[in-house]
Amino acid sequence: MSDFPWLTVLIALPLVGAAVLTALPSRDALVKQFALGVSIVVGVLTLVMAASFDPGGARFQFEEKYDWIPAFGVHWAVGVDGVALTLIVLSVILVPLVMLASWNEDDRSGGVDVPAKRSVKTYFALLLTLEAAMIGVFAATDVFLFYVFFEAMLIPVYFIIGYFGGAQRSYAAVKFLLYSLFGGLIMLVAVIWLYPLSAKPEAEGGLGHGTFLFTELAQMNIDPTTAKWLFLGFFIAFAIKAPMVPVHTWLPDAAQQAPAGALVLIVGVLDKVGTYGMLRFCLELFPGAAKWATPVVLAFAVLSIIYGAVLAIGQVDLKRLVAYTSVSHFGFIVLGIFAMTSQGQSGAALYMINHGFSTGALFLIVGFMIVRRRSARIGDYGGVQKAAPVLAGAFLIAGLSGLSLPGLSTFVSEFLVIVGTFSRYQWAGALAVSGVVLAAIYILWTYQRTMGGPKAPAVEGMKDLTAREKWAIAPILAIIVAMGFFPQPVLNVINPSVEQTLVRVDQHDPAPTNVAENGARP
Incomplete structure (x- = not known):
């Protein structure tokens, strides 16, 4: 069983499913059921694989390595550590739920001023293709292969936004593509630069042979000046993708125009x-x-936290509001990564998972609201809790998770990030706390304006969540609550990888102040 090519199968299965999907008869129900079935099979296989992952074993497990382009040292090399595994599990859980929520995506559920009828085959085939790329990008242990999946993800997202989005979908799709391509091209230069560096003799810091394998490249001793340029090449691409201020502006536009279901996967x-x-x-x-x-990155992370939260408060469009909350949340994740402490990085890795479920729930619920009201404007709602109490309750749980209420999943990760940051960079940790206060404002005020108060005339007769919509949102809300009380099983998977990252950067958790100043006490 250990020799089974789990990751290759998980990448190939959605692609095969997408290809078969295009050959099926043009019957909407059949197409949707087939795509959902493929995504469920992928999810089940992933969970079976994850169940055999050993947190105390080798860092990278389920590894496969085959020569792909031998002349350039490129391999089909895949494997997962704890962080990559949890992100793949996040992906395969969300995809079938997004499909359920997007069951009527062909019927103007993208929002306002969109085509009355769009291709069901195309939409669901793009979702399956995107799933394959997401699994591949987290599983790749060859840097060149990682880059291939990194860029491949752009294709289905571009068409999802550009064809299934709102009135300004073309503008949003092109802006997303240009930002992403710009970052990707810079990273490509850095990726290619690694090959001649690895081919240098070991006495000159190289490996003696050209390669793109991550585990081998991590052993190189790169000249400090060269390393800084390479770091910037990778970091700029990742900062755009994250997104961080000031290269975040593609996200609000994409969020406003893209279908709400697809946004769950994009953000x-x-x-x-x-x-x-x-x-x-x-x-x-x-x-x-x-x-x-690190000092500069931390400054931009804090800026993202505060700037994203402040702009979220001022939004009148629900999708843009949730997008700006994500800019703020990604600031917390970057802050935890570059705090260079075990608590900060464990919190950041956990935050990636929790944010996926929390923001995913918000986007799904916003999508349900838009389907009913045909508007994303906050001012077009009011008193929804009286007309659709289940929908309002789901919005409240997802929103409280977004502001990191204790007992819900994001609280644990945000707490770890702030504590881990404060132990080494007090100024950054102290400023980041303001993001918690601002989150309470934008979430609670939005709830009050949309769900509370007297019932708006346009909300009269609004239907509550259907059985299908409940099936789509209930598992996410259950995970949010469960991980709020029992995060340790996920942390047990994540922590060994975080510890090895800290060893690589030669960082250790700061000693407690009283011990450092007064010495250890018996």
């Missing part, structure tokens, strides 16, 4: 590639450069 999973890349590649391939850049 809940795809953007995690940026923070995952920082943790995996920026820190471990260029540890010296990462420490050199």
Whole structure:
């Protein structure tokens, strides 16, 4: 069983499913059922694989390595550590739920001023293709292969936004593509640069042979100046993907125009590639450069936290509001990564998972609201809790998770990030706390304006969640609550990888102040 090519199968299965989907008869129900069935099979296989992962074993498990382009040292090399595994599990859980929530995506559920009828085959085939790319990007242990999946994700997302989005879908899709391509091209230069460096003799810091394998590249001793340039090449691409201020502006536009279901994957999973890349590649391939850049990165992380939260407060569009909350949340994740402490990085890795579920729930619920009201404007709602109490209750749980209420999943991760940051960078930790206060404002005020108060005329007769919609949102809300009380099983999977990252960057948790100043006490 250990020799079974789990990851290759998980990447190939959605692609095969997408290809078969295009050949099926043009019957909407059949197409949807087939796509949902493929995503469920992928999810079940992933959970079976995850159940055999050993947190105390080798760092990378389920490894496969085959020559792909031998002349350039490129391999089909896949494997997962704890962080990559949890992100893949996040992906395969969200995809079938998004399909359930998007069951009527062909019927103007993208929002306002969109085509009356769109191809069901195309939409669900793009979702399956995107699932394959998401699994591949987290599983790749060859840096060149990682880059291939990194760029491949752009294709289905571009068409999802550009064809299934709102009135300004073309503008949003092109902006997303240009930002992403710009970052990707910079990273490509850095990726290619690694090959001649690895081919240098060992006496000159190389490996004696050209390669793109992550585990081998991490052993190189790169010249500090060169490492700084390479770090910047990777970091800029990841900062755009994350997204961090000031290269975040593609996200609100994409969020406003893209279908709400697809947004769950774009913001809940795809953007995690940026923070995952920082943790995996920026820190471990260029540890010296990462420490050199840390003060500046922390400053931009704090800026993202505060700026994203302040702009979220001022939004009148529900989708843009949730997008700006994500800019703030990604600031917390980057803050935890570059705090260079075990608590900070464990919290950041856990935050990636929790944010995916929390923001995913918010986008799904916002999508349900837009389907009913045909509007994303906050001012077009009011008193929804009287007309649709289950919908309002789901919005409340997801919203409280977004402001990190104790007992819900994001609280644990945000607490770990702040504590881990404060133990080494008190100024950054103290400023980051303001994001918690601002989150309470934008979440509670939004709830009050949309769900509370007297019933708005347009809300009269609004239907509550259907059985299908409940099936789509209930598992996410259950996970949010469960991980709020029992985060330890996930942390047990994540922590060994975080510890090895800290060893690579030669960082240790700061000693408690009283011990450092007064010495250890018996």
